[in-house]
Amino acid sequence: MSQYFRSAARVFLALIMVTGLSAGAVAQDDGKRLRTEPLTVESSAKTHEFTVEVAVTAPERSRGLMFREEMAADHGMLFIFEQEGDRYFWMKNTPLPLDIIYIDAAGGIVSIAADTTPFSEQTIPSGAPAKYVLELNAGTSAERGIKVGDRVSSASMTGE
Template identity: 45%
Template sequence: MSLVAKAVLAGVLALGVGAGGVAYMNSGDKTEAAKVATLKLTIKSTNGTHAFTVESAKTQDEQARGLMYRTDLKPDGGMLFWPYPSTGGAPVDASFWMKNTPSSLDILYIRADGTIARIAENTVPFSETPVPSGEPVGAVLELMGGRSAELGIAEGDLVTWDKRAD
C-alpha cells in the first residue's frame, strides 16, 4: 500500500510469524529481511466484538513495505499502520493505493479516538487509483477483502489495541 498524502505506505511478502509475535517479512525481491511485530486488535460492532492478530507497521520502512506482494492473508489477520512517523503520530489525510498488491483488501481508516471513519471495501488489486480516508486519521487497518461486510463491521465501530504492545 502507499500513503499518497504525507507518508508512503506500501506492502510486503511475509514468510510467517515466529515466536514472540514477530512476523518475518521480506521486500518484494525477497532479499531484504525485516521483522514486524504483531499485536491483538479488536473491533466492537453492533453484532459483537471481533478479534484479530495483526502485523504492526510503525516505522517508515515497515509502512513502505505494508502488504505489497502478499497472497497469504488470514481471515483474522491484517496490518495496522500507526503512528505515522512523518507526522510525529498526528492524524493525517491518508490515501492508499493497491500498486503491487495482488490481494483485494478492506482498508479501514481509523480516527484518533479509535472509531472507524471510512471503510474502502474490496479494493482492486494492483490499482494505482488513490483510496482517500476523507478526513484526518490516526491509523489505518488493512484486512482481507470482504471481511468487514462478512463480520458486519461498519463506519463508527470502535477499534482498540494496546498501543504499548510494540
C-alpha cells in the same frame, strides 16, 4: 559448456548470493514479519478479534502488505501514524484484495474502502482525518458487519 561460460555462470551466481537477489525476488514477500499484537473491533455489540502486524516506521508503512499473496482470515496489518491527518493508500504491488479501514485518533472508524482492486495505482483517500489504518482481507468488513462509527483498539493504539 566452455570454460568461459562456466566462469561467467559462477560469477553471476556469486553476485546473486552476495547481493541477496534472486529471480523474482522483487515480486515476492521477503519473509520479514513485523511485530504482531491482538486488535479488537467493537461492532454493534459484537466483538471481532484479529491478529495484526504493526507498521510504525515510514519504510514499514510504505511496504505494507505489498507482495503478499495470502493472509489468514483473522489477520491484518495496522498502520500507525504520528498524527491524525488525511490518508491516501493504494494497492500498487499488492496482489491481495483488501478492506482498508481508516480510524481516527480516538479509535473510531471514519471510513472503509471495501474490496480494493489488487495492483491498482488509484489512490484511496480516508475522506476524514485518520491516525490509524487497518487492512483486512477483502470482504471481512461486510462479512462481520464492521462499519463506520465502530470502535477499534489495540495495545499500540492505547499506548500500552
